[in-house]
Amino acid sequence: MADSGRGPRERMVFSAAQLIRRGGVTATSMRDVVAHARAPRGSLQHYFPGGKDQLVNEAVDWAGRYAAKRIARFLGEMPEPSPSGLFAAMVRQWTDEYETVGFASGCPVAAATADCAESTESTRTAAAAAFACWRRPVAEALTEMGVPSQRAESLATLMISTLEGAILMARAERDAGALTTVARELAPVLDGAVTRRR
Amino acid sequence: MADSGRGPRERMVFSAAQLIRRGGVTATSMRDVVAHARAPRGSLQHYFPGGKDQLVNEAVDWAGRYAAKRIARFLGEMPEPSPSGLFAAMVRQWTDEYETVGFASGCPVAAATADCAESTESTRTAAAAAFACWRRPVAEALTEMGVPSQRAESLATLMISTLEGAILMARAERDAGALTTVARELAPVLDGAVTRRR
DNA sequence: CGCCGCCTATGACGCGCGTCATAGTAGCGG
DNA sequence: CCGCTACTATGACGCGCGTCATAGGCGGCG
Numbered sequence: 001m002a003d004s005g006r007g008p009r010e011r012m013v014f015s016a017a018q019l020i021r022r023g024g025v026t027a028t029s030m031r032d033v034v035a036h037a038r039a040p041r042g043s044l045q046h047y048f049p050g051g052k053d054q055l056v057n058e059a060v061d062w063a064g065r066y067a068a069k070r071i072a073r074f075l076g077e078m079p080e081p082s083p084s085g086l087f088a089a090m091v092r093q094w095t096d097e098y099e100t101v102g103f104a105s106g107c108p109v110a111a112a113t114a115d116c117a118e119s120t121e122s123t124r125t126a127a128a129a130a131f132a133c134w135r136r137p138v139a140e141a142l143t144e145m146g147v148p149s150q151r152a153e154s155l156a157t158l159m160i161s162t163l164e165g166a167i168l169m170a171r172a173e174r175d176a177g178a179l180t181t182v183a184r185e186l187a188p189v190l191d192g193a194v195t196r197r198r
Numbered sequence: 199m200a201d202s203g204r205g206p207r208e209r210m211v212f213s214a215a216q217l218i219r220r221g222g223v224t225a226t227s228m229r230d231v232v233a234h235a236r237a238p239r240g241s242l243q244h245y246f247p248g249g250k251d252q253l254v255n256e257a258v259d260w261a262g263r264y265a266a267k268r269i270a271r272f273l274g275e276m277p278e279p280s281p282s283g284l285f286a287a288m289v290r291q292w293t294d295e296y297e298t299v300g301f302a303s304g305c306p307v308a309a310a311t312a313d314c315a316e317s318t319e320s321t322r323t324a325a326a327a328a329f330a331c332w333r334r335p336v337a338e339a340l341t342e343m344g345v346p347s348q349r350a351e352s353l354a355t356l357m358i359s360t361l362e363g364a365i366l367m368a369r370a371e372r373d374a375g376a377l378t379t380v381a382r383e384l385a386p387v388l389d390g391a392v393t394r395r396r
Numbered sequence: 397c398g399c400c401g402c403c404t405a406t407g408a409c410g411c412g413c414g415t416c417a418t419a420g421t422a423g424c425g426g
Numbered sequence: 427c428c429g430c431t432a433c434t435a436t437g438a439c440g441c442g443c444g445t446c447a448t449a450g451g452c453g454g455c456g
Contacts, residue, residue, distance in 0.1 A: 008403095024313040026224035029443060042404040045445080052444065104316045111312045113370045115222040118302045127370040157376050158383045161363030168362055169355065172311045172325040178355050185356045189387040206433095227413060240434040243415080250414065 009047045011037040016059035021105035025056055025115040025123070056112065057126040063108040064130025071137040081145055083190035084183075086138070087159050091183040094167055095176045103174045109134075110164050135160055146194040155193055162186060207245045209235040214257035219303035223254055223313040223321070254310065255324040261306040262328025269335040279343055281388035282381075284336070285357050289381040292365055293374045301372045307332075308362050333358055344392040353391055360384060 015037035019028040030052055034041045048054045074089040075081055097105070109130045116123035135156045142152035162182050169178040213235035217226040228250055232239045246252045272287040273279055295303070307328045314321035333354045340350035360380050367376035 022316050024222055024224055026222055027313060027317065030445095031443080040404050042406080046403060106312055106315070109370075110308075110366050113366050114304055114309045114312045115225060117304070117369045118220050119225065124370060124372070128372070131367055131370055154379045154383050157364075157367065157379045158360065161367055161376055161380050162356065162360040164363035164366055165359030165361065166355075166363075168308050168311050169329055169359055171315045172307075172322060172329055174322070174326070178359055181352045181355045182359050185352050185387065189383065228415095229413080238434050240436080244433060 008037065008039040008043055012039050012043070012047065012055065013058045013062050015039075016055050017063050017108045018105075020056065020059055020108045020111050024111045030055065053120055053122055056116070056120075057123055060109055060112045060123065060126040060130050064126075064133040067109075067130070067134040068137050071134070071141060075141055081141065083142055083145055083147065083155065083193065084187035086141055087163075087186055087190055088183050090159065090163055091166070091179050094163070094170070095179050098170060098176045098179075103171050106167055106171050107164060110168065131160065142193070148193075148195060151193055155190060159186070159190070206235065206237040206241055210237050210241070210245065210253065211256045211260050213237075214253050215261050215306045216303070218254065218257055218306045218309050222309045228253065251318055251320055254314070254318075255321055258307055258310045258321065258324040258328050262324075262331040265307075265328070265332040266335050269332070269339060273339055279339065281340055281343055281345065281353065281391065282385035284339055285361075285384055285388055286381050288357065288361055289364070289377050292361075292368070293377050296368060296374045296377075301369050304365050304369050305362060308366065329358065340391070346391075346393060349391050353388060357384070357388070 012033055016028065016033045019032055019036060022028075030044055031041065033039075033055065034044060044055075048058075070093065071086070071090075074086055078085050078089065109127050112123055113127045117127070118124075135153075138156035138159060139149070139152045142155055143149045147155065163179075166178040166182045170176050210231055214226065214231045217230055217234060220226075228242055229239065231237075231253065232242060242253075246256075268291065269284070269288075272284055276283050276287065307325050310321055311325045315325070316322075333351075336354035336357060337347070337350045340353055341347045345353065361377075364376045364380045368374050
């Protein structure tokens with residue numbers, strides 16, 4: 001969450017993701033992005049000759065990779081990993097944010113999907129890639145914990161779907177209750193899928 | 199899904215919901231709405247003096263009530279109701295749509311939340327109300343099936359969250375797989391919550 | 397120095413938006 | 427026929443958008 005990535009280009013992509021998280025793709029203007037990134041406006045057409053689409057797609061891309069990296073981080077921080085523990089960590093990231101800085105932002109991939117899935121093929125593809133990029137480490141972690149690999153894929157899909165939906169609901173209600181609820185309710189089915197001891 | 203509600207006013211609200219489903223709130227213009235509803239443009243300021251916000255809020259409202267009514271309908275169609283059966287029906291509504299007319303549209307409440315939760319308080323409130331309106335009959339149905347009422351509330355939240363997330367994923371990937379997956383994986387935990395025979 | 401890449405600066409263009417102002421029409425009770 | 431209310435019609439306004447065109451600075455290398 002550092003305010004500045006190294007180069008101005010990185011900062012713009014990061015800022016785009018940040019703004020898309022808040023208000024959606026359509027409501028995020030390129031002028032807003034350069035202002036938020038404290039970047040020169042002239043750099044837009046230099047770094048992103050593909051226009052807004054390119055910027056948005058890279059922001060979605062970045063978000064997918066970021067989510068994937070978080071999974072690895074969560075696993076590293078867990079003394080004894082379990083499926084429910086991983087999901088709890090994923091959920092906690094959001095409850096923490098909502099409790100500390102408020103309910104201003106959702107998931108940029110979700111916003112991009114809702115806004116662009118029909119209008120902009122390339123962004124839809126980017127969102128699909130982001131989901132896949134996010135799901136992979138989750139599924140791998142589950143198999144590592146002893147979940148059969150096919151089942152792990154399904155559960156990864158379940159975890160991310162449920163998380164995304166709960167984020168939406170929590171934001172609408174300005175109450176993180178939905179997040180904690182789904183974490184609690186999903187725990188047994190996740191842990192129940194472990195067939196071999198690690 | 200009838201193309202025309204009775205009055206022009208109803209048609210406009212319905213069309214707004216329809217367009218928001220596709221491209222989000224910000225990308226949906228009021229001129230688009232009247233065109234889609236084949237309604238006179240002059241009627242906008244007559245029926246919706248509150249401007250776009252009012253129109254959007256009523257569309258979200260409509261969507262919430264529509265979802266709630268569908269739950270009642272599903273229950274009526276099920277010979278022997280079960281939690282997993284209800285969830286399967288909710289999911290099937292979306293897989294059916296995606297298989298027949300394509301992945302153009304998502305959930306209007308989700309889109310409104312992603313686009314307006316931060317920018318427009320009234321719409322955020324409308325979305326929260328829509329979720330609540332949708333959740334109530336689900337929870338009631340679960341208690342009717344023998345789920346303890348507090349648990350039923352939690353499971354209703356889980357079902358709707360998971361469904362919303364799976365809709366997003368399916369739309370991004372243009373593949374209803376996520377929907378069928380979550381229906382399958384959630385079934386046991388839902389049915390396992392029934393403590394008394396009906 | 398001179399030149400040439402990279403990056404930045406800035407103003408303009410055309411468009412579509414939400415909103416407003418003003419006027420017009422239809423039906424109907426008096 | 428009048429007048430009133432409900433609804434429709436239409437053009438204008440101001441704004442912010444994405445994009446483009448053009449013109450710089452500016453550091454390094456021959």
